[in-house]
Amino acid sequence: MSAPRLLISIIIMVSASSSSCMGGKQMTQNYSTIFAEGNISQPVLMDINAVLCCPPIALRNLIIITWEIILRGQPSCTKAYKKETNETKETNCTVERITWVSRPDQNSDLQIRPVDTTHDGYYRGIVVTPDGNFHRGYHLQVLVTPEVNLFQSRNITAVCKAVTGKPAAQISWIPEGSILATKQEYWGNGTVTVKSTCPWEGHKSTVTCHVSHLTGNKSLSVKLNSGLRTSGSPALSLLIILYVKLSLFVVILVTTGFVFFQRINHVRKVL
Template identity: 50%
Template structure:
């Protein structure tokens, strides 16, 4: 006697497997080196997240999406430290003015003028800089975000003894 229920279950399992393989392979192919990429004929993403790992004591530079300065309305860096208070740095093009809230770490600097590239610099990186950094840009062409999950790495104490 034929078993149709088992055959149909296997058919569904095969269909689901093919579907998930196709979805996950296209998902994995859309990322290179931890950053999202788009096809050349597609619209750029409005939000991108990047994972960055940096060594304690080095310099880190986090950049926003490059936009034509004539389209810029404003830009905000929202910094959410893992073990500390959040910090916000903002720039308004129409007033050529900056604003900071709860930003006390002088090792984090920001070039926030129209002739600059709006990158955030951390020099030197400390373990307290571990966290999430979000750049939000408002332009006449739309709003864009680029987030960084910054992981601060510390070398083992005996690292130099082995090298």
């Protein structure tokens, strides 16, 4: 199985499971997978509810649990719980969506409800016990499914757009041919819009745009409007008609004026 298909399969499992985080196996209403201790690179779909699990340590052995949260463009946030005094403390934590799953003395896992592009970053849970310290880190990558659309432009080209995806989507064409241009537009929330333009000349009447993305692939087809090759756009045709009519009117006006002035000159000569 290829890497993109494997990742898509993981994302499908993420969206389909429902349970709680137990025994080192993270399972949430929208999100599930198995983690070992250490650092994990984790893709997560935007707008789901995600739970990040601590190392599977029994609460009776817990002394202190600390979550370190490092988000892009923000100061490091720390959420801590001390069992002896049943005290919680937060430092530089301003994101309201990132909270404990429940009371830290009952569940030390962290939840994000729901995930947004601003939650990209590194999360590490550190558990202090009489037997030593244990940690689990997550490199969280938020994925955004792009909106795909395909249309024909006025200059006999096909235009395919993958709007606000994260990461940037890849666009290919069927049948394969020369691509006029592929442009990427970056937005402040980390998403990217990809626009690809393909000439229609030399192709059949139908072309297909194939968009590849970590969240899934999508293909759209469009059939060339045969009238587009000869008559151009409706606006252009209207302008041509108006131009012809105006030209005829000017010719008639000039001819009539010329005849009128000729008659006046003839009458003056007779008098």
